[in-house]
Amino acid sequence: MNIGDASERSGLPAKTIRYYEDIGLLKPGRAENGYRDYSMSDVHRLKFLQRSRSLGFSVEECRQLLSLYGDTHRESADVKALAEVKLGEIDRKIAELESLRETLRHLVHNCHGDARPECPILDELAGSPEAACGGAARANDEVSPSKH
Amino acid sequence: MNIGDASERSGLPAKTIRYYEDIGLLKPGRAENGYRDYSMSDVHRLKFLQRSRSLGFSVEECRQLLSLYGDTHRESADVKALAEVKLGEIDRKIAELESLRETLRHLVHNCHGDARPECPILDELAGSPEAACGGAARANDEVSPSKH
DNA sequence: CCTTGACCTTCCAGTTACTGGAAGCCCTAG
């Protein structure tokens, strides 16, 4: 299939797909007329890229992730190690998204309208997940180390 | 506190913090020596930015999200509407992360080492969450609309 | 008092990851 279809199926603009080819993330075939020719496997790679990029992974991280199921010369132990590092990052991202969701939910349900600048729920939730409830390093409201 | 502390507390490099000020995402005070002076509220904003950016929200989206609890002139209904749109996006992102996690987990546990290019689990999981299991629009392995 | 080193300041240039637009070829439909 050519780039328009690949674009539609992957959710990536054609421009971006060509760019990914430029930087070596995939190498589609070429038809006789010079048009790029994408296989389903190419589309899978593209879809994978679309997702990972939209979730905050850098292109280089995506390249690593793609190498997980693209490189047959890789040792199984390496694959496992890299995959597990990434699994940890994914779990962290999920936790942060859930915390962000809570922030917004509280905003909608508890802090409706006026007295927002002081809202203590947001003050806490905007912080780190652990620090909000029972953190030992909870500072007083206006900390000033080396302030004069 | 000055920028080094704000950087440490927010997890953002000082360079980035100055950049965010340039584009109007926060406006810290200034000490008499000309140094920027960050309040806890500034740090909260920064931490919020750090998170949202790392989760794939654009700077403009972050600006909107920040306006949710920064702008006292905003109507409560507007806040709710925008927050709910963003809640939807967050849920989608969480679902995609979970799908990505499954992809990697399968990679580690089921497809160890050699026969990766053909791995059907990955072929499916690299696709969209619905399309993988029981999708009506599941195409055959090598689709070629307008191929000759 | 003076220097050393770790901060901070601004400014300008470079990088990453796209994104838009021009100029031109290919291909189907009227």
Next chain:
DNA sequence: CTAGGGCTTCCAGTAACTGGAAGGTCAAGG
């Protein structure tokens, strides 16, 4: 056979940083 849409390359512009130079500030040590 020409109009249209889709494809090609190339080059320039944008978004979001990132690095580095040149210089001011400040607490500590000799």
